[in-house]
Amino acid sequence: PRDDVTNLFRHPDDPELVNPFIQMTLDKDGTEGAPQAGNRKSLDELQKLTDEMQQLNVDIENLPADERQRIDDEIAAVEKRIDQRAGELMQHALVEVFKKQRPGEPPTIDNSKALVRSLFFDPKRYDLTRVGRYKLNARLDADVDPEMRTLANPRFTGQLSGMSDDLVDLIRKLVELPIRIRLPEDSKDFAADSMLTPRDEISGDLDEYEHFGNRRLRTVGELMQEAFRIGLYRMERVVRERMSTEDVDTITPQTIINIRPVVAALKEFFGSSQLSQFMDQTNTLSGLTHRRRLSALGAGGLTRERAPIEVRDVHTTHYGRMCPIETPEGPNIGLQGSLASYATVNEFGFIQTRYRKVVKGKVTDDLEWVDATQEEHKVVAQANAPVGKNGKLEGPVLCRRNGEPLLADPDEVDYMDVSPQQVVSVATSLIPFLEHNDANRALMGANMQRQAVPLMITEAPLVGTGMEARAARDSRDVVVSRTGGTVTKVDAEHIIVEDDQGDLESYELEKFKRSNQGTLIHQKPLVRFGDSVEAGSVLADGSSTDQGELALGKNILVAFMSWEGYNFEDAIIISERLVKDDVLSSIHIEEYEVDARTTKLGAEEITRDIPNRSEESLKDLDERGIVRIGAEVSSGDLLVGKVTPKGETELTAEEKLIRAIFKEKAGEVRDTSLKVPHGEGGKVIDVKVFDRDHGDDLSPGVNQLVRVYVAKRRKIAEGDKLAGRHGNKGVISKIVPEEDMPFLEDGTPVDMILNPLGVPSRMNIGQVLETHLGWAAHHGWHPQDHTVSDDPLERTFIATPVFDGATPEDVDQALIDWQKSHHTPIQLNINEADREGRRCSGKMVLFNGRTGEQYDGKVTVGYMYMLKLLHLVDDKIHARSTGPYSL
Known part of the structure; x- marks a missing residue:
């Protein structure tokens, strides 16, 4: 309608901007009078032109009917001329494209059309894939059929008129961009202009390639599909050649089809692809983590030499999708990662995380999978945000939006985290008191858990995080009952369960198998004849689990003190008891x-x-x-x-x-x-x-x-590497006889001596809190009634989830409760008058094992979970009879 004629000159989103695609002309040859796209200097001229046309609109409405008809006919003639001119311009553009692509060949309209069609509109040669069409529709605000894998263009793809044209939409976005981000018209003024333009205003118009909305996972199925497709294309070429040479009368499928190219392509993929790796089976956790590994390397990815620093860095969209802690330390840092605990991959390959829906300030039980693009501009509350009895968020809520923290009203909140630990991976979530450790040491702790050797006698950690049982179950190294019922037979190699209908389920156990790294794969039954089990119950332990919980190391009595210089530079002194009793064998x-x-x-x-x-x-x-x-x-x-x-x-x-x-x-x-x-x-x-x-x-x-x-x-030996879960690693320097080790007031010798200088500069204070809480847990305590018992109490297994676990005040209280619950000569120096969290130091009196004399100062003693790593001295020792040597 004529009323809208002035709107043709305006940008659809911003009335201050020129629409770059209206190359309107006032004269007949179409060469002058058109405002240039994106040129702000033409705005005054445009305003004058639109005012004149508005007046012209009014004048035309006041004319007689026959005069209006004549003007309509003239407008129709002009439109016809414009369409004709557009057709000529299109042919000219096609020929120009052909000249650039095929400089030596004679350009014709048909050849040019065929070239452009093969470049962008032929499904055999151009494939956006479903995810490409999904992202293109989202970026261009288009509504093209998701199944359309080529570019959309009515002239080439035979669509109905009025459908989207991807190339036009794309050029529109590119032309709009300099105007939207306020680039200066003169490139020489860019430096001065950029100083005046706040970056926050334009960030929404610029894409970041490290943003997880622009990075997707190519899962093993997709990679294998690509290898299979390559093999099929090779086979197709062979089939075409044979079809042209074979006699039509004697031809059979067997004579023309040879499947060797397909087999060779799949063998090449599994045998030599950078992403086809020998599975890490050192222990239960290492296999689980390897299967959840994310890599930016490999075919179609980055190379570690040319990867920019931005790709390696942590991005705000990693939250709940990729762990910011667990990554290698070497040249692959940031290029390899691990899926976060609650993350999953959607049909397009984008990583999603799970949030609880918040409606008008009320937290609902509706769980939604949200990818990084959907999370943009949403306000997300933390999982431990305070919630009232009516289910509504309380007070101003600490939230984040686009990675920035903010205090929001409950009604403004869109989502809420499902768990405090959803930001980290499985291996990282197994580190107790993670929030008290420096991130560099937490990285080492997460990585070194994957190197722990399964021990002969497994033992679950006294101080865990609650993820141990889940990790063991999901790794599938433990045998889980498929049905409920009664155990009718159990021996070292088989377990048979009879369900309520009388059907028998048989489970075969793996015995003394070798893993890829030479460690032991072995399963031991946990149930006995006649036991009742439910579906999902653990029937048998793996080689690094204990009662269905992950058990990578041992709870060991440690003391933080120096001992004749033998624990210099992170070296570790251990008692001979650990060797004699096969504690770390x-x-x-x-x-x-x-x-x-x-x-x-x-x-x-x-x-x-x-x-x-x-x-x-x-x-x-x-x-x-x-x-x-x-x-x-x-x-x-x-x-x-x-x-x-x-x-x-x-x-x-x-x-x-x-x-x-x-x-x-x-x-x-x-x-x-x-x-x-x-x-x-x-x-x-x-x-x-x-x-x-x-x-x-x-x-x-x-x-x-x-x-x-x-x-x-x-057996454990000098030179073997030990580590805790906090990145506190060291090499055994001396094995001391049990009687020479420092001992407590009740005569108990410690099993391991660690260097106290390994704590302050590394800033992994989690190991100290674990040691104190491990002491209370090993001996047990009565937290309520403080009943004093002469008999030793049972060990208390503690779960302190990451970011939501025990505080220093809780550890302080546990030590006080332990002291009140036991008749023991061991006395902790407790000062009830001191402020909470500082009432008990956890330090004890120690005596020299050789002289029997009391040490001058009190020493921190407690139980820490220590891992024996795969870096064993027997595999590293090396000697040769000839060759150069240096002092």
């Missing part, structure tokens, strides 16, 4: 492999008949020449006997006859048996034999393959 399994091949001189043979070997050295080999299960072996012992033919000079007929009579093999074969490597040994726990004659699938040229598994118990 672990089982490691090594795999040794040998194969018998066909050589040019003949076939190799696995046999017991080995030349120049004494009967003593063959005592553990069976008649096949393979070591028996249960044999104790040490370095140099035979595991599998094997002989290989060796080339020699031609024998005379007499020598051949003598060889045939006396069966002498010494001259024609050499000993290539599999022996235990130097420094290794243990007990043979399993042997696997594969034979081509029995139908086993072996590599070309291999006739037999034998694998021998040797288990070894490794």
Whole structure:
């Protein structure tokens, strides 16, 4: 309608801006009089033009009907001329695009159209994917069908007129951008102009590539699909070639289709892709964390050398989606991360987190999955924000919006966190008192838990966070009952549960299996015959769980003090009791492999008949020449006997006859048996034999393959690395006899001595709070009635969730309650008059184990959860007989 003619010149969002796509013309050839898009100097001219047209509108309305008709006819003629001119401009533009893309070929309209169609509008050559169309629609405010994978353009895609045109919308956004962010017209003025323009005003118009709304996950299914597609394209090319050469009468699917390109593409993906990794199976947690790993590296991603610092940094959209703590320390810092505890991935690959919906200040039970784009401009309250009895948020609420903290009225709040720990990953949420640790040390603590070796005797932490049972269950290393019922049979290898309908469910346990890192995978039943179980109950423990809870280390009595300089530079002193009682002993399994091949001189043979070997050295080999299960072996012992033919000079007929009579093999074969490597040994726990004659699938040229598994118990030793959960790591420097260790007033010797200088500069105070609370938990206490007991109380297992757990005041109270609940010579210096949180220091009197004298000062003593890490001295010690050396 003519009333809207002036609006054509205005920008749809801002009346102060020129609409960049109205190239209106006042004269017939369309070359003059059009205001330039984005030029603010033309605003005065535009205002004058619109005023004139407004007056023209009024004048036309006052004309007689026949005069108005004549003007309408003229306008229709002008519009027709404009359409014709647009068609000519489009053809000219197509030819120009063709000249740029194909400079050597003659440009024609048809060739140009075909080129542009193949670039942007051919589904076989151009694929936005569903997520691309989703993001493009969101960015351009378009409403194109989500299933449309090419760019939308009515002329090329045959859409109905009036549908969106992606290219036009895209150019509109690009032309609007300099005006929206107030860039100066003269590029030389940019520095001066940018100083006057507040960055906050334009931040909404600029995209950040580190924003999680612009970064998506390519999950394993999508990566595999891409590899499969590449294989299919290769196969298609082969099929087309064969179809053109094969005889039509004799052609069959088998003759033209060869699936090898597809198989090769999948093998290449699983065998050599940077993202196809050997699973970390050191312990239960490491496998769970590896499966939740996020990486910006790999095919289609970044390279660690060229990754900008902004990508590595923590972004506000990481909250509840990617853990800000757990990341590697080396060159991959910030490029690899871990999914946060409550995060999930939506159909488009964007990471979502879970929030509770808040309606008019009232917290509802409706849970919503929210991605980073949906969270923009929303006001989100913390999980521990105070809520009244009626379910309404109280007072001004501490919230965040777009990553910035603010105090908001309850009615302004949109969402509320579901848990205080949803910001961190599983490994980080296993660190008690995380909020009292420096982030650098928390990072080390989260990473080192993944290196903990499963111990022979597992023990759950006295001071946990409540996530231990959930992590163990979700890792699937524990056996969980699928149905409720009664245990009808249980032994070391099987558990059978009969449900209410009389159906039997059988569970097979893994026994003494080797993990990828050589640690033990082993399951032990927890239930007994006749026990009643519910669906979801834990039936059997894994190698690093205890009663269904994650158990990566041991609760050890530690003292923070120096001891003759042996704990200098984070070194650790331990008691001989930890060695003697196998407190920190672990089982490691090594795999040794040998194969018998066909050589040019003949076939190799696995046999017991080995030349120049004494009967003593063959005592553990069976008649096949393979070591028996249960044999104790040490370095140099035979595991599998094997002989290989060796080339020699031609024998005379007499020598051949003598060889045939006396069966002498010494001259024609050499000993290539599999022996235990130097420094290794243990007990043979399993042997696997594969034979081509029995139908086993072996590599070309291999006739037999034998694998021998040797288990070894490794006791703790000097040089082994130990660590707590707070990044407090160290190497054992000395193992001291139990009687020489410092002891408490009741005669109890401590098991470990740590250097107190390792605490203040590292700022991981969580370890001190854990030590104090661990002391109270190990001996138990009565928190209410303070009944004094002569008998030792049962241990109390404590959960202190991250960001929502025990405070220093709670720890202080626990120590006071412990003192009141026990008859013991051990006295903590308690001052009830002091302020809460400082009434008990937790320090105790210690005595020198060698002289019996009391130490001058009191010492912090308590129970800390310590992990034995995979960095074992037996694997690191190295020696060589030749080569350079330096002092």
